[in-house]
Structure formats: C-alpha cells, structure tokens
Amino acid sequence: MKPKKLGVWLIGALGSVSSAVILGTLALKHGLTGTTGMITATEPFEKLDLVPAEAIEFGGCDIREGSLRESIHGITQEIGGNIPADLRDLDAHLVGIEGNFVPGSARNCGDAIECLMPGVPRGDASLREEIARVIGQFDWFRKNKALDDVVVVNLASTEPPVGITSCHKNIDALEKCLDENREDSVRASTIYAYSAIESGCAYINFTPSNGALFPAMIQFAERKGVPVMGNDGKTGETLVKSALAPMFQCRNLEILSWEGFNILGNLDGRVLNCLENKESKLKTKDGVLSQLLGYDIHSRVEINYVPSLSNQKIAWDFIHFRGFLDAKMSLQFIWQGFDSLLAAPLVLDLVRLAELAMRRGEAGLMPHLACYFKAPLGVNEHRLYEQYRMLMNYVTERRPSAVQ
C-alpha cells in the first residue's frame, strides 16, 4: 500500500510559527531532533497511526515577500546552540518548500497589517473571485504534490475583529453575503476558511481572528463533512493560567485580581502593537479567567511590543488572592518562552489529529482538541487538566472504532 501523503497549507507561511513548524518537521524527518513538545508523541497516541513527519508536504501563502530560509535562519539564531549544526544546511529542502508558496490575501485586515506590508496589493477582485483563486491554489497544491489530504492552518497575524452580523449566523446568509460582495462582513481569514471547507480541507484557526469560524462557517463545515477547530493556540501565559487558576478553586481561595503583562518582540508583537488588532487578542486571553473561575474578578491583560526580545515572549502575572481570615496574599509568575517554538509542536499535533478526524469522517468542530486553544469553540471547559482529560478520553474511546 502506498504510504499516505498529507499536505499542510500554512496561511502566514513566512511567519515565525510556520518557520518553526517547517524547521521542526525537517529536523524530525532527518532525525536531528526529538518530539519534545508534541502531545501526540506520547504513549496514549501510539496506536492511532497518526501521520508521521515523513508524510507531510508543506505549502502556503503569505502577504509578505520574503524568504523562508531567512526566516528560519532567524529562528535558529535565537535558539542558538540548541539547534544542531546540520539543521543550518537544509537550504535545498527549504528552496523546494518555497516553491509551494503563493502570495496571500490581506483583504480587510486592518491598518496595522497593511501598513506593515506597504506593497501588498489590496485586490479589487470580488469575494467570489478571490475564493475561486484560493480554491485554485489548494487544488494545485493537492495535484502537484499528489496529496491524499490537505489541512489548512491559519498562522497569519491577528486581524482586527469583525462585527458579527446576520451574515455570520447560518450558511445560507453567508452565501448570500458573499454573492453580494459584502466586504464589511469578511476578512481574509473568512476567504481562507470558506475555500478550505469548500475544497474538503480540514481547517485549524490557530489565531484569535474571529473572521473564520463563526456559526455559519461551522455549519458549512458540518455540511461538507470537514473537521474544523479553533481559536487561538494556547501556548504561554494562558496555558499557565488554565493550569493555575483551578488551584485556587481546589483550596477555596478567592482570587481578587489577576493582572497579566506580556512583552514580545516578533512580528506578532508589531501587529498587536496596533490597538485595533490587539483587541482580538485581549478578548480571547481575558475571557479565560472569568470562565475558569465562575465569578468576575478584576483582570487585565496587557501586551506590549519590545523589539529587542525578538522571538521571545515574557509574561509577568500578578495574582492577588484572599485566604482565611480575609488575609491577602499573592502569587506572581514570570514566563519566558519562545512563542513560535511553543506553538509549532501544537500545530503539528493539530494537523495530525485533524487528519485522523478526516480519516474517521468526523465533521464540524473537534471539541476534544480544546486543550490546544485559548478560546476553544463549542467548549466551556477552560481548566487545562479537564481539557487534557477530554483529549485522553477521545484517544482511548475511539481506539476500538478506529480498528473497525
């Protein structure tokens, strides 16, 4: 039997998360690194026949011009000595992958993104024309690489939030709005999600952008038999939040305030530096706590752009809580991580589990993937360990049915 070939289409293919995903996959293929950070590499997933690194082909799009090699060299520099020297000589492979990249769409994505990329063509094509163009790219990728399946992953910079209107409520309304070329209800992420589902590609929204997986789009995915999931990968500060906040509940300690302050230095930071785009991010970060705790607390999350940090993200969180006899106490934490290296293995996990869902014929939301997201669609559970249990249950229970 011919081994399976899986295409992974990266929206934002020149960004740092994409670079880390590609670099990591190449390193795994060549036996140059291990699987640390990938949940699907742990024991419970062993019998699921998940797609191996060898089977993955990358394609993608980006609104920037630029070189994948440069982006990847940037990452290897930051990680420093931890990257095996051999990895620095993967240029031939990278050139091959770059051949699968096409220009992206920044349609209606806010001033920040457009001002970062002054040369990006705004495009005067209609929405339907743009969708057709994107579907054409997916088809080309699939045929050209002889792929069995394709997973589309949104790793682009955060868009400003789109106001939810009647266009987003059900699939018929959405189709009508697309026909009417209703620009104001659509973002680039809408076009990509629609095109992916139409083409039968699984779709993962790793960003907080709300223009992709609104109710109408989820309904569309259900109809087309395509699995989708989002929003916003849970990589750093929010991960710690969802692990720590339940501790206070387990001790009946009352959280009074939870202040978070993030600084980061890569392109994401530059985009978030624009207030309009930051709004999307703060929404998904902020909602977690009150949903976790079940009561309202004073909580704010700030994100500032600090260029000297490059790909590093540092978060300081101050948690003020009340204990017995009303005594006030505090817990602070400082998180120092490489954002794209935290995200990349999760992206690989999601790709592998989305392929499994496609293989199994599962359509619509994948709630068992809640632990990967800051704002998991269709899931109210925000406690990390409960979310992790949901994933373990999925893995265990489905094992028999996968055998049939």
Add this chain to the structure above:
Amino acid sequence: MKPKKLGVWLIGALGSVSSAVILGTLALKHGLTGTTGMITATEPFEKLDLVPAEAIEFGGCDIREGSLRESIHGITQEIGGNIPADLRDLDAHLVGIEGNFVPGSARNCGDAIECLMPGVPRGDASLREEIARVIGQFDWFRKNKALDDVVVVNLASTEPPVGITSCHKNIDALEKCLDENREDSVRASTIYAYSAIESGCAYINFTPSNGALFPAMIQFAERKGVPVMGNDGKTGETLVKSALAPMFQCRNLEILSWEGFNILGNLDGRVLNCLENKESKLKTKDGVLSQLLGYDIHSRVEINYVPSLSNQKIAWDFIHFRGFLDAKMSLQFIWQGFDSLLAAPLVLDLVRLAELAMRRGEAGLMPHLACYFKAPLGVNEHRLYEQYRMLMNYVTERRPSAVQ
C-alpha cells in the same frame, strides 16, 4: 437530640498555626469572618453534616510557656486591617481555652527545639509512663468538656527524622520497643500518636515529622478502629508545584531543573534553621517532584530563616524546561503567603473530615485526604487535581451510605 461536641487537641497549641485555627474558629462562631480557604465549606460537602465551628472545643499542649492571647494578637497584627476589630476583644474566650492547655513533651526532639526552649524539662519518665500521662490528659479533656469525640492534630515544630528500625515495622515490635524503653526509636510525636490511637482519638500529622505514622502505628490505628492521616500539610510552594508540574506533562515539555528557595520568619523558620530538623522538611518537599513527573530532575529546595518576615513565607521557584527543537525556556514563580493562615482552614477541614470518618467507622489511613498533604501516606498520586478528584469521589460516593 443533644448536638455533638467535638474536642480538638492541638499539639503545639501556642504555635502560629494553632493560634490561627483557634482565632478562625472563634471568628466563625461569632460570625466575624467567612469560610474562605476551607474546602469543606464548598457545595459538595453540604450534605455531609460535618461538625460546625460551634461544636468544637479546643485543648492542647505545648513545650513552651506562653500565652495564647499574645500569640493570637501577634497574628492579628500581621494580618492587619483584615481582622475585624471585634476579634481583638476575644480575650475572655481565649482565657477559657488556655485553661485546657497542658505542658507538652519535647522528648528526643533534637537540639534545635531543646535549645529554643531552654527551660523544658527533659523528663526522666519511661516511655510507658509518658504515654500514660498523655492518655490521662486526653481522658481529662474528654470528660471535663463532655466531648463526644476527640481529634488530635500534630502542629508542633518539625522534629529531626527518626531512623526507621525494626521497632517501626509492626505493632508487636513497637509494643516491645516501648516496653524496653527504646528511646532512640521514639520521638515526642510517637508518644502522642500512640496515646491518641490508644484513646480512640483520630490523629492527623500536619508536620513532616516521621516519628508518628510509620507502618507499625498505622497498623495500630487499623486495629483500634481509629482513622489517621499525614504527612505535612500542603500549604504553599508545594501546593503550587503539584498544580504546575502536571502542566509540563500535558504539553510533553521536559523539566530540566526545578530550584526552590523559601524564606520564612516564624518559629518554624527558627527550628528549620537548625540543619538537623530541616532534613525532615526537605525530604517531604523534595520527593514530590520526581514522583509527580516520573523521571529524575535536578531539583533542590532551600529553606532559610528571615526573622523580619514574621509569619510570612516567600518562595521563589525557578523551573527550567526544554521544548521543541531543544529550546530552553523558563517559568518562575514567587509565592507570598501567611503560612499559618493557609494551614488553619486545612486543619479545620481535616478535623471535620476525621470526625466524619470516625462516625462512619473508618479505620487506618484516609487516602482521600491526599490533597491536604505534601507526602500523603499510602498514596502515590501527587498531582493536585487528581488528589482533589479523589476527595470529590469520596464525598459523592459515600453520600448515600451516610444516609442509611
């Protein structure tokens, strides 16, 4: 029906945890404070008919001379404005409680304790004589206060570890060693635990001292039908550890090092400042991580005495971990808490749940209380949320049987 009266006998009755337990209980009785910090005050425990604050009578012993009032005034000063002014006028009640206190035993408890309390009589009574004396104290407390039951809680300063010998293996060997007055195998905590069980009192070891609940003593408790549990209340840094460490497992991130540095300022600190006694503490704190993670990591816990902190305890933990592509990242946390105010509600919880166990006729270890302890006896699970689930399961499953 006459309402139940429960006696609580505090070993180390003048210490800061005991003071916080007594102050808190009085405050609850008078409606001056809430139940924040008590797990047993949350919804799942409502139908268990746990003993209310009103039903509790305190007695206890301490090797120090001193005044409960002074100790409690010290605590109210530290908590500051959070203590209602009325609480400061509870002297009449405190005088009543002090009437139930008797001199304690520091038998074989290390130079630190003996040098802190120079006037403490060493006592030349035999072990059997001392046990008889302590049993007499329990009997007197029970009769004098017309108590239905008594729970004994060890809140004394940490003792130096006792070497585990054949004396500690089974109850017959222990009885023989007591008969032979084998001083070297016995600590004050041994005498109290033995006496409590002999008297039919539930026994809780909230300290790391290993002289109380070794195998022979647990066997003794089983035979006598008395519930017991320990060791070492999980109040601060270790609590956070047991909530955070599983996060790294849920993400397949490899912990490289976990360094903890604690500073604290109360009597516990002074005793721990003595290297010999610190050994007990570090043992229970240190074991948690490797048991949590299932692999060996570089980990050290330091505890230093800093008098200016008074009742505050501050911990800095540095967690170094390895992620995807071998990148090194870190998480640090700083915990600032009032140790005795974190411990007190847990002690009240344990007292209430020990009473429930006595009522239900449960004997020996209470593994469902694992979440309260750094080194829970008979339990290999160190993850906080799993331990919490064990407690919830106990609460839920037993509810029907309690009704019968």
Add this chain to the structure above:
Amino acid sequence: MKPKKLGVWLIGALGSVSSAVILGTLALKHGLTGTTGMITATEPFEKLDLVPAEAIEFGGCDIREGSLRESIHGITQEIGGNIPADLRDLDAHLVGIEGNFVPGSARNCGDAIECLMPGVPRGDASLREEIARVIGQFDWFRKNKALDDVVVVNLASTEPPVGITSCHKNIDALEKCLDENREDSVRASTIYAYSAIESGCAYINFTPSNGALFPAMIQFAERKGVPVMGNDGKTGETLVKSALAPMFQCRNLEILSWEGFNILGNLDGRVLNCLENKESKLKTKDGVLSQLLGYDIHSRVEINYVPSLSNQKIAWDFIHFRGFLDAKMSLQFIWQGFDSLLAAPLVLDLVRLAELAMRRGEAGLMPHLACYFKAPLGVNEHRLYEQYRMLMNYVTERRPSAVQ
C-alpha cells in the same frame, strides 16, 4: 524666644499621602514612631535647626467631603501591626486638624476627578475671585493659628496636562490671562500655586500636574521672594530607576528596552485609570530614562488600577540589555511599597527644607531638592546619587552662611 510655628497647607488634605503626613507627624510628636524615611533626620542635617514636628500645624483643603479620621484609620489598618496601638486613639487631635480644612477647588481638572466626586461644585466664580478666596483661606489659617510661616504642598490627584500657551511664558502674560478669565489655560493647581506665592507661602508640587510651576509661575515666585519646587515626588519605581540605570553606564552595558508595569489600588490609581489624567504621570515617569542614559531606548510605563491592592503599589520592571559579544541579558525588579508611606517622609523633608529656604531668603526654584522629584524643575541630572550629592553640597556649604 518664642519657638517658631510653621503652617503646612495640604492640597488634597483627605488623600492618603496627606493622611500619612499627618499621622506620621502626630506619631513623631508623641514619640510613638521614629524618623525612618526622612532624609532630614540623618546626621548631615543636624545643625540646620530645621523645624521639628512639634512646631507644625496642619491645614488644607479637599474637593471630597470625608473624614480625616476615616482616612487615617484606613492607613493604620493597611500597615497593620506596625502601627502602635496608641496611634489609633489620636481622634481628638484629628478632630482639631479637621477644623482647619476647607472645601477645595477642582476647577478644570478633567472628567476623572469630577466624575469621582459628583457633588463637587464646579464654581462659576471668575479666576480672580477664586484666587481671592484661596488667599483668604491662607490668611485665615496663618492668623487663626498664629503661624510664622506657611508652606503649601500640592498632594491632590493628578490633573490632566494643560497645554502650554503664551499665558505660561512670563508673569505679565499670566496676569493678563487671569484678568481675562482664560479658563482653558488654568487648572486648580494654577490657582493654588498663584495664591500661595501671592501670600508669601513656599509652594511644593508633589504631583506631576503641570498647571502649577510653569515658567511664568516660577518667575512670579522669584519676584515675590518665595521658594518653590516640583514636580512629582520620586517615591517608588522611578526611585529605583534612577539608582539602577547609572549602573549600566558604569559598566558600558547598553540598555535595549526598559518596560515598567505598575499596579496600584488607591484613589490615585482610580484617577490614573482615566487615560486623560494618566498622561501627566506617564510623561514624568517616562522622561527619566532617556535623560538618564543620554540615548533613546525602547521604554514604556504602564499604570493600572487594581482595587484589591488598596494603598500598595507594585511595579514590575524588565530591563533588557546588551553586553560583550552582543549577548543579551536581563534584570527584572519587583517593587512592593506603600506609596503614601514612602511619600510622607519626603513631604516632611520638603516642608522643613522649604522653611529653611524661606528663612534664608532664597527665592524661586530649589534645585538642591532634585532628588525628591521625578521631574526636578531646572535640573537635568536624574541620577539619584548625583542628586543626593547636590543636596549634601547644599547642606554643607550653606552651613557657614547660615551662621552669619
């Protein structure tokens, strides 16, 4: 010879800094506390015959209604056990001081202040009428208490910045603008500063509000022979900055970024929570670093209001710097202080040194007081230790001339 009596008029007399100043002075008078935190209590100041606590009478104004006693009890609660019990019974003295308080002006002070105090009369008096009213208050205070001199200290909440116009350039222009009732160029702080100088009272601007000591006002002070100084007391995060930043210079290490994040819980925080008023604060805080270092760095200061912190202020600063071989390293600090207790002894210092300047006939700015301010008027030196040296030089050199 009759001992000197000095009046201290506090603008914002019910605020937390004023409360701490008054409480501290009473405590000093009654021998209940020491002089920790007062620079003028150290050896070099001994021979200057500075006004003692006993000689100080307090008066003041506030736009809020409220009780000094309540405000002070709030502070003693927060400090907790560190306040001697006796201090809690100073009510008789406080009632006396409250008798010297009059309603304040919030003229043109921004929506934040007016929305905090909804009942504050806006006042339709002309600027000249309001000045006359305030001068009347100063005269009444001076006569009623038989004071030798009066120092006016601005401790009110931060106003929104006033745009500097031709009105602020010289005294003649200012007089004309006052005559023409040019509301838009005037804040409450302008009225108080003008009135103080007109009345011959020294004036200290402990706030960042720029409506008080602009060039025209300083010129006015010089003409009237009155000493003045500002702006913005250097109490916490900026104090640490001005001590730490020179370290990097002394080592030729290049600061790349300096991010500061402040959280605080008192009224100041609530006012700063309003973006318009925060602008004033961030300006004085932010300017310090680039002036200290002599080159531009990426630096931002955030201030958030966290009610549960009450009078505490917590700052996290992240300093990213570049060393040899371009290696990037970092220094972080976390400051946890009671803002008003840090400010109060500085206010007492400033009052005493302003009185000395008046006695010596010094007029206009007092640059030797630079170490007390975030944005010291007329001084380019921001390094703490150089500013301290300026104060020491003043103290030493003037000693002989004071004898003449």
Add this chain to the structure above:
Amino acid sequence: MKPKKLGVWLIGALGSVSSAVILGTLALKHGLTGTTGMITATEPFEKLDLVPAEAIEFGGCDIREGSLRESIHGITQEIGGNIPADLRDLDAHLVGIEGNFVPGSARNCGDAIECLMPGVPRGDASLREEIARVIGQFDWFRKNKALDDVVVVNLASTEPPVGITSCHKNIDALEKCLDENREDSVRASTIYAYSAIESGCAYINFTPSNGALFPAMIQFAERKGVPVMGNDGKTGETLVKSALAPMFQCRNLEILSWEGFNILGNLDGRVLNCLENKESKLKTKDGVLSQLLGYDIHSRVEINYVPSLSNQKIAWDFIHFRGFLDAKMSLQFIWQGFDSLLAAPLVLDLVRLAELAMRRGEAGLMPHLACYFKAPLGVNEHRLYEQYRMLMNYVTERRPSAVQ
C-alpha cells in the same frame, strides 16, 4: 617606533571566562564585535593610549586537559545568534593560542578541584621548585613572543580559603615559609602570584581565592615595583547590590534583610557546589552589604549548581526594608546574565589599566580599580558609584602627569 606587545597570561586558560576574553579579543581584532561592556572603551579613557586588542598575545595554563576551540565553541553556542558567523571560523588563530598553553598547578586546591580533574598530577616538587618552573613559563612566554610586558590574570576556579598565619604577614616571613616548604600556608594561587611578581608581571586576582594577595604578597609587589589588584570580579548580583544598597541610604530606609539566591551552570558552579570551596565565594559576596550599609543586617547568599543553565547565572534577591511608620516593604530583583561575558570585558579593562600602571611605574595595590572587585583590596568603599568616581578621578588627574 615599534608598537608595544603585551602578553596576557591566563591562569585557568580553558575556563569560560578565559574563553570569552580570547574570543572577544579576536573578535575585536577582526572588527567583528564592538566594545560594549568595556569601561576603558568610553570617552574618558581615550587619551590614555591604552593597549589595543591588536597588541595583545595570550598564553596561560590550566590543570585540565582540553581544547580552547571546544570551550569557545561552547560559548558561541550559548550566545547563539549574537555571535557573528565569521567568529566560528577562528580555529586557526585558536590553535596558535593553544600553543602558548602549559599544564597548570592545582597544588593544595581542595578536594573539589582535584576530584573534578582526576588526572591532575599532584606534583611532589618543593614550593621553590614549583615557583621556578612557573617563572620559567613566564620567561619562555615573554621571550618566545617578544613581549614588552606581561600581565598575569587569575581566572582559575575558586580555591578553598587558606588560613592566614604568620607566613602571610610580611615578605620575610613568606620567604621563610617558602624555604621551609610550608605546604599548609600555600595554594596554587600563591605560587602563581609570587612567580608573577618575581618576574615583574602585573598580577590581577579576579577570583575570591585568598591565597594570592595577602599582606606579605602585596609588600612583595611594592618592593618589586609591580602593580597588583583583587579580589573577585564584580560581575553580577554583587554589582547590582553595590548599585542598589546606597539607594536605601539616600532615603533613610532601613534594610531589614537581604537574601540572595544564585544558580549557575558552568564549571564554576560545579566547583562551588563543593561546600569547602563555596566558603571563599560567600565570604566576599556577603561582606559587601554590611560594609556598604554600616550596620548589620540579616543577609545570606546561597549559590547552587544547576547544570541545565550552562553559562547562565540567575540570581534572585529579596530585600526587605522598613519605611516610615515602621511599614515593611520589599524590593526583589532577578538577574539573568552570562557570567563569563560579563567578566571578559572587565578582564580586558584590568589588563589595559594594569599595563598603564606598569608603564607609569606604579607599584603595589591599584585602589582606583575598586569598582571591578567584590572585595577590593585596600579600599573600604563598596558603593559602585563612589568606586566609579575613584576610577574617573584617576583617569582625569593622571592625564597631565602621563603627558610629562
């Protein structure tokens, strides 16, 4: 005129500080890096004609066998992308430098060092014979490389402290002890310092080892006309201490406790992990605070070895202080630096300034270099900014005399 050639003899030539010194000098020679971190590269030093990087030749000794190239590649890996790629191809130069390295002496240096390097020959030569051997090495280096002058820098691992006896009091006593082969009063550092001075080489003790610059040795240097200075380079936590502690003095705030906790991962850490050798380090680190403040505080410094940190050093300091009205507040800092990259530019500074002192004929201690050391010999001033002023004064005042 032939340009000057300066030899720098590194004791501990394969250690990480030496590697950083050599790497940095090569990078400077080839224009591949800047002078960040070198004080002598700032404006005030411009006219002193200090020796340029080009004029420096390295030699040295180490008790370990090993390769300079490997050690340097280790450093470049840790710094990661900040090292220009060209630097990684300096192997030819490094091989040349390695040709100047000779085996070192670990005479009487404690079990830690000897157990780290099991193959090190203990040497049964007499002290006089060993001195002759070392002098021979210096002579060979000087002749072989046609050097004008040589500076010897001790960068070896910390030795256990030597008990100061009559041998160390004056030069005659020392000579006698050497004649009598009094092993117990001598460490390897003694042999190197004596040999350097005897050979007319300036000597810098960058380590805390007290076996080098005791009174007799300083007297020897004065007699021989050789400049010397030490002890213990001030690179990280202590640097911050000496910048921050004066802040509390400038505000009359009372420091109650100052707890420092260091973790580091390189060979220094492994050696310090041995309690005996740690003693030397803690002594010089600990003394600074009480000398800075002029009063005793509760202070402790812990140093732990955490291998995963490699060349990084992280320090957490908790400073507890008392302010006005006895309120307790705190300042914490977290320092994260590459120890050897902080040390290396200071070593280059010291070499350049020692050469200047030799040229000027200055003998004995160089107190103007106090700012470089944790325990500056002959200097009571520990405040960083005052020490820096001493250096600036030296630079400025001597400028004219240098012209003569």
